[in-house]
Amino acid sequence: MPYFADIILSVPIAHTFTYEIPEVLWPDCVPGKRVLVQFSGRRICTGLVLNVHEKKPEFKTKEILEVVDSWPLVSQNQLRFWLWLASYYLCYLGEVFKAALPASLKLESETFVSVADEWDDEPGTDNEKAVVAMLNQGRLTVGDIEKRLNMANALPLVKRMIDKGFVSIYEGVKRPTKGLVDKYVRFTDTYRTQEAILRMMDSLGRAPAQLKLIHTILEMAAEGKDLADTEPLYWHKIELRKKAVLDLCGVSASVLKQLVKKEVLEELSDNAATEFRDLNDFTIPSLAEFQQKAFHDICEFHKTKSVVLLQGITGSGKTEIYINLIANCLKNGQSALYLLPEIALTGQIIDRLSAVFGNWVGVYHSKFNDTERAGLWTNLSAHAHNNSVKAPKLILGVRSAIFLPFSNLGLIIVDEEHENTYKQFEPAPRYHARDAAIMLAHIYGAKVVLGSATPSVESYHNASSGKYGHVKLTQRFHAVEMPMIELINLRKEKRSRNMEGIFCRKLLRHLETAVAQQEQVILFQNRRGYAPYMSCNECGTARKCKYCDVSLTYHKFTNSLSCHYCGYSTAANSPCSKCKSTDLGMEGFGTEKIEDELQLMYPDLRIARLDQDTTRTKTAHSDTIKALETGKIDVLVGTQMVSKGLDFEHVNTVGIMDADAMLNYPDFRANERAFQLLTQVSGRAGRKHKRGLVLIQTRQPEHQVLQWVINNETEQLFLAELTERKLFNYPPFARLVRIHIKHKADITAAKAAAVLANGLRLIQGLEVLGPQQPPIGKVRDLFLQLILLKIIDTKELDRIKRQILQQVRAMAKDSVLKTAMYVIDVDPM
Numbered sequence: 001m002p003y004f005a006d007i008i009l010s011v012p013i014a015h016t017f018t019y020e021i022p023e024v025l026w027p028d029c030v031p032g033k034r035v036l037v038q039f040s041g042r043r044i045c046t047g048l049v050l051n052v053h054e055k056k057p058e059f060k061t062k063e064i065l066e067v068v069d070s071w072p073l074v075s076q077n078q079l080r081f082w083l084w085l086a087s088y089y090l091c092y093l094g095e096v097f098k099a100a101l102p103a104s105l106k107l108e109s110e111t112f113v114s115v116a117d118e119w120d121d122e123p124g125t126d127n128e129k130a131v132v133a134m135l136n137q138g139r140l141t142v143g144d145i146e147k148r149l150n151m152a153n154a155l156p157l158v159k160r161m162i163d164k165g166f167v168s169i170y171e172g173v174k175r176p177t178k179g180l181v182d183k184y185v186r187f188t189d190t191y192r193t194q195e196a197i198l199r200m201m202d203s204l205g206r207a208p209a210q211l212k213l214i215h216t217i218l219e220m221a222a223e224g225k226d227l228a229d230t231e232p233l234y235w236h237k238i239e240l241r242k243k244a245v246l247d248l249c250g251v252s253a254s255v256l257k258q259l260v261k262k263e264v265l266e267e268l269s270d271n272a273a274t275e276f277r278d279l280n281d282f283t284i285p286s287l288a289e290f291q292q293k294a295f296h297d298i299c300e301f302h303k304t305k306s307v308v309l310l311q312g313i314t315g316s317g318k319t320e321i322y323i324n325l326i327a328n329c330l331k332n333g334q335s336a337l338y339l340l341p342e343i344a345l346t347g348q349i350i351d352r353l354s355a356v357f358g359n360w361v362g363v364y365h366s367k368f369n370d371t372e373r374a375g376l377w378t379n380l381s382a383h384a385h386n387n388s389v390k391a392p393k394l395i396l397g398v399r400s401a402i403f404l405p406f407s408n409l410g411l412i413i414v415d416e417e418h419e420n421t422y423k424q425f426e427p428a429p430r431y432h433a434r435d436a437a438i439m440l441a442h443i444y445g446a447k448v449v450l451g452s453a454t455p456s457v458e459s460y461h462n463a464s465s466g467k468y469g470h471v472k473l474t475q476r477f478h479a480v481e482m483p484m485i486e487l488i489n490l491r492k493e494k495r496s497r498n499m500e501g502i503f504c505r506k507l508l509r510h511l512e513t514a515v516a517q518q519e520q521v522i523l524f525q526n527r528r529g530y531a532p533y534m535s536c537n538e539c540g541t542a543r544k545c546k547y548c549d550v551s552l553t554y555h556k557f558t559n560s561l562s563c564h565y566c567g568y569s570t571a572a573n574s575p576c577s578k579c580k581s582t583d584l585g586m587e588g589f590g591t592e593k594i595e596d597e598l599q600l601m602y603p604d605l606r607i608a609r610l611d612q613d614t615t616r617t618k619t620a621h622s623d624t625i626k627a628l629e630t631g632k633i634d635v636l637v638g639t640q641m642v643s644k645g646l647d648f649e650h651v652n653t654v655g656i657m658d659a660d661a662m663l664n665y666p667d668f669r670a671n672e673r674a675f676q677l678l679t680q681v682s683g684r685a686g687r688k689h690k691r692g693l694v695l696i697q698t699r700q701p702e703h704q705v706l707q708w709v710i711n712n713e714t715e716q717l718f719l720a721e722l723t724e725r726k727l728f729n730y731p732p733f734a735r736l737v738r739i740h741i742k743h744k745a746d747i748t749a750a751k752a753a754a755v756l757a758n759g760l761r762l763i764q765g766l767e768v769l770g771p772q773q774p775p776i777g778k779v780r781d782l783f784l785q786l787i788l789l790k791i792i793d794t795k796e797l798d799r800i801k802r803q804i805l806q807q808v809r810a811m812a813k814d815s816v817l818k819t820a821m822y823v824i825d826v827d828p829m
Contacts, residue, residue: 001054005029005064007037007047008082010098010106012428014809016050020061029064032072032079036065036107042171044109048074048097071385073105073378075405077443084439087798090737090805090824091428099429100403102374109171112139113158119165127157132166139172185217185242185256188266200264209255214264216249242267282356284327285320294471295321299328301469302447307438309417309463310451312473313712314683315480315647318451319349322413323356325449326394330360334410334446335393339433341419343398347622348647349415353396362392364401381405399424399433402440409444412437417450417459418676423829430825434459453683454676454714457669457721461732464718483654483685483692485710487701501597502589507655507695508601511635515605519652520628521635522642523594524681526662528611529553530593531586534561534572538581549778555613556592566780594657595637610638643680652692654685659698663705666775668730669829671705675717678709729767731827735791737804738828741771742821746783752811752820753785759807765793765800782821801826 003026006016019037021029029035031049039045044065074082082100086093098106115135123129127149134140134148146154161167191197197218204211220240246253259265287295294310298321301308312318322338329336338353340346343365353361362376376392383391384407395401399422414422414434422433434450441448450459450468463470476482488504498505514521533551535542543552545563552561554572562569575582595609608614608624615621621641627633628648636642636651662674678696686692698706708717726733741756743749753771761768767790774786791800804824812818 002056003029003052003054004056004061005035005052006050007035007064008050008097009037009039009045009047009094011039011094012092013094014092016093017047018057018061019047019064021052022063025064025067028067030072031076032074034068034073034105034107036068036173038062038065042109044171044173046106046108048101050079050093068107071381073381073405074101075381075384075407078403078405080443081402081436081440084443085429085431085436088439088801089429089431089826090801091430095428099400099424099427102370102377104370104374105377107173109173110141111169112141112172113145113167113169114139116165116168121164123161123166127151128161128166131157131161135167185240185245185260185265185267187217188263190263207258209251210259213245213249213251213255213259217245217265220245220248282327282330284324284356287320287324288317288477290473290475291317291321291477294473295324297471298325298449298469301471305467305469306441306446307448307450307462307467308469308471309455309459310449310471310473311455311460311463311714312451312453313476313482314453314680315476316453316473317477318415318473319352320477322415322449322451323353325411325413326353326357329411330357330393332410334408335395335406336411336413337401337404337406337409337437338394338396339401339412339414339422339437340396340398341416341421342641343621346396346398347625349396353394357394360393362395364395364397364404366398366400377404380407383407399431399436402433402436406444409441409446412441412446412448414448414450416452416680418452418454418456420673420829423827425825425829430828432827432829435827454679457672457718457725458732460718461722480686481691482712483682483694485682485694485696487706487710488695488697489701490697490699500601502594502657503597503601504695504697507697510653510693510695511655514653515634517652518631518650520631520633520648520650521653521655522648522651522681522684523598523635523637523655523657524639524642525589525591525594525637525657526639526677527588527590527658528592528613528639529562529564529590530556530596532588532590534584534586536576536579536581537583537585539576539579541576541578543576543584547778547781549776553590554586556596557613565776589657591637591639598635598637606632606634608633608636610636610641612639612641615641640677640681642684643677648684651684652686652690654681654692654694656681656694656696659696659706660700663698663700663703668725668728672717672721674705675708675714678705679712679714682709729790729792734767735794735797735826736828737789737791737801738825739787739789739808740774740821740823740825741785741787742779742782742823743819744782746778748816749783749785749820752817752822753787755814755817756807756811756822757787759810760787760789760804763800763803763807765791765796766804767792 003021004018005021007019008016017039029049029052031051033049035047035049036044037047046068082093082096085096113135115132123132130149131145134145142154142158145158146152158167162169191200201211201214204214217240242256246256256265260267298308298310310318310321326336326338340349346363346365350361350363364373364376379391382389384405395404414437417434424431438448459468462468488506490504493499493504500508511521531554533542534554543561544550545552545566545568547568548563548565550563550565552563552570554561559572560569561572573582591609591611595607598605599607608627610621610624614624628636631650656678659678662677663670682694685694696706700706725731739756741749741753743752757768757771760766769788769790771785771787774784777784789804791797808822808824811820811822
């Protein structure tokens with residue numbers, strides 16, 4: 001009896017694909033393993049086994065070519081989680097597979113070129129001879145040939161050589177040439193003492209390259225520690241990444257091999273190099289009395305509830321409570337997941353967690369390269385298969401970390417749970433990591449802690465209604481007072497001529513005082529660039545993106561106008577599209593302008609900027625934060641990156657440059673988000689030694705949200721928001737589904753949206769708003785239409801969502817409307 005496997009492929013199709021399992025692969029082909037299969041002609045790609053069965057399909061099946069893994073790379077719990085994600089967020093299982101697995105774990109076929117067995121003529125041109133010579137060393141892709149010959153397009157050359165019979169092509173899988181696990185180096189046991197190190201260095205007098213390498217290793221090891229009075233020398237147990245050592249030293253790998261051969265150094269794999277501290281040897285930070293009570297209450301709630309909301313004001317020491325919860329989890333033999341909303345926060349938290357848990361901490365986010373992410377994945381899955389393999393038990397990561405192959409997951413912490421960056425916008429699955437983490441915990445039988453000074457309205461409602469446990473921290477660590485918040489009325493200040501450009505003089509005076517007292521200042525503006533838009537001084541036409549219905553942002557550093565939606569850029573001095581004038585004026589201001597004008601007024605100030613434009617490299621954000629922590633920065637200008645859970649000892653003054661932009665956004669969450677952001681930014685002030693000061697520039701000082709912020713009236717915000725949302729059927733009293741319809745022709749987009757909306761109105765329990773053109777009606781040269789769905793009867797959620805999906809997929813049957821794109825976003829932010 002033949003066996004068959006249902007295979008998940010990373011394609012946006014509603015079903016899995018059934019392949020026959022060759023008899024020789026029967027024992028190895030189990031759910032969760034990767035396989036190589038032929039798909040769409042001769043193309044070979046990686047699939048994942050969902051299940052194995054004996055039911056022969058009605059169609060002719062292809063055979064699985066190869067089982068890639070020795071053990072399941074994806075566990076049964078993960079597969080359950082993937083199926084839930086696809087079902088809840090109305091996407092394809094293949095889209096979940098594509099998002100979950102690091103790219104280097106998804107092997108794909110490529111077209112390879114090889115030398116033909118025999119040919120009649122000899123290669124004539126220099127390029128033909130060069131290609132044959134290269135192929136005699138091994139197979140190459142067309143891209144490889146282009147790189148080696150420094151050609152823009154080698155396809156015509158390859159085609160001519162195929163016609164002449166010199167080469168042939170075939171489909172094959174190019175496997176990674178480098179291992180997924182890093183290599184490390186360290187001194188051998190012989191060199192535990194300073195005397196032994198010095199004797200060895202004396203013996204290398206005639207080997208300058210080897211001596212240089214030893215000096216580099218000692219310098220790298222010494223960066224974070226003091227060498228004095230350490231016996232035996234601590235560097236004996238310091239492992240350094242091999243590639244980093246060689247790159248810094250500038251010598252070849254053969255130099256290192258010579259030192260390994262002399263038994264001066266030893267080379268280890270990632271897992272072998274890592275020393276894992278005994279789980280009972282953690283030095284756990286002690287808790288203040290109020291923190292200890294919160295810790296105890298969380299543990300008590302977890303006896304009866306899976307989820308607890310920890311609502312603690314900024315500076316109340318939530319992280320110390322998290323560390324104590326993690327320590328309990330790890331000592332019980334379980335693993336933990338610590339989620340953060342953005343990569344920006346990981347630097348400080350990594351340092352704090354690593355100081356306690358050492359190498360039991362693993363980090364996972366997109367600033368690590370694909371090989372590093374794949375290495376952690378394979379290490380965790382190997383540990384799940386074989387407990388003797390050591391792997392991190394505490395994973396620190398952003399939203400994508402929920403996909404990792406955990407074993408015995410016991411605790412998930414979602415820090416700053418209110419942040420909208422937990423929501424995945426593009427591409428599918430458009431999941432919310434907080435909500436997905438709660439389901440993940442349910443599948444594993446784990447507990448969840450949601451932490452925030454300003455919880456989301458949904459989480460607060462679930463806690464106040466008894467669905468979640470609710471623990472509050474109402475005082476700051478060391479009894480430091482909450483910052484004093486003052487509103488600066490820009491209308492009055494301008495009438496009184498108390499402005500210096502975009503700065504109120506009162507804000508500048510406090511900035512000068514803070515710097516004079518060797519304190520630091522944060523200036524917050526939730527918009528990057530120099531000016532939000534530029535307009536023609538002759539005709540008033542705003543400069544817009546040619547592909548999107550948005551204004552271009554001016555960036556002074558590059559002297560260019562850029563679209564923050566599609567990336568389109570043009571020179572700032574290009575003529576007006578309407579009247580051809582080059583006389584352009586700037587409107588508004590962003591972080592770049594604040595930095596520039598402040599530097600002109602105070603040339604001696606050390607000013608840095610923290611926004612998306614300045615943090616494009618892997619270490620840029622952490623470098624800026626460390627510079628602020630070590631006193632190398634006087635004033636930090638930034639977007640919301642500066643608001644998210646960072647702890648700065650010497651920041652005592654915070655200036656919010658323009659609160660009004662946050663208060664007038666056309667969205668039902670506008671008040672909630674403005675309150676959260678203003679409160680979080682304010683919380684950066686005065687967290688250690690004395691009460692901080694926050695100055696908010698606004699034209700609407702009477703606005704209710706600003707009054708809630710200055711009086712710290714969180715409960716009043718929740719009461720007002722819940723009352724209004726219940727009246728108008730918004731979350732948490734209804735579920736939302738947003739559908740964007742996109743097409744190159746605006747008429748086709750509008751027609752498709754109208755037909756879809758009419759079909760959706762037939763579904764019982766569903767309120768349909770729209771279709772209508774959104775405020776930004778065109779993005780990336782596609783016209784947009786928007787339909788907003790409110791699911792009032794949440795008890796029928798699954799049925800209604802299935803019917804929504806059926807209506808959307810039915811559009812594909814229409815010869816005209818199937819050309820439109822339909823993007824479904826469940827629980828949009």
